[in-house]
Amino acid sequence: MTPFERTKLNELITICESVFSLVEDMREYKIRRNKPLRTDLTKQIILLANSVSNLKKVNKDLIIQILEKEELERLIKFGEVLALNHEKIDFGIVWRSTQDEIPSLYRKTKNLITIRST
Numbered sequence: 001m002t003p004f005e006r007t008k009l010n011e012l013i014t015i016c017e018s019v020f021s022l023v024e025d026m027r028e029y030k031i032r033r034n035k036p037l038r039t040d041l042t043k044q045i046i047l048l049a050n051s052v053s054n055l056k057k058v059n060k061d062l063i064i065q066i067l068e069k070e071e072l073e074r075l076i077k078f079g080e081v082l083a084l085n086h087e088k089i090d091f092g093i094v095w096r097s098t099q100d101e102i103p104s105l106y107r108k109t110k111n112l113i114t115i116r117s118t
Contacts, residue, residue: 001116015048016106028095049079066108
């Protein structure tokens with residue numbers, strides 16, 4: 001893994017941690033009612049999708065070690081849709097991504113960095 005790739009993976013981890021800090025100790029209904037928080041969360045997910053997309057352009061084989069091809073394409077497309085019109089997206093979908101997909105991406109990215117560091 002090149003230093004640039006490691007930096008990009010660390011960016012993914014940082015963005016995931018930012019998402020976690022936004023939703024920590026929160027329930028979906030509380031975030032649903034808080035427009036500024038919803039907007040911040042959506043922006044972080046868009047950043048995450050863009051970061052994954054950029055990493056795919058740099059080294060597709062590396063990102064495929066973290067996400068299966070379908071997961072990868074779904075996350076990138078989700079970020080694109082959110083960027084275009086996040087107000088019309090069902091917040092439940094956004095919330096579920098913070099509870100399922102993003103923690104999985106975080107764990108897999110951390111594991112890959114650990115494995116590649118040894």
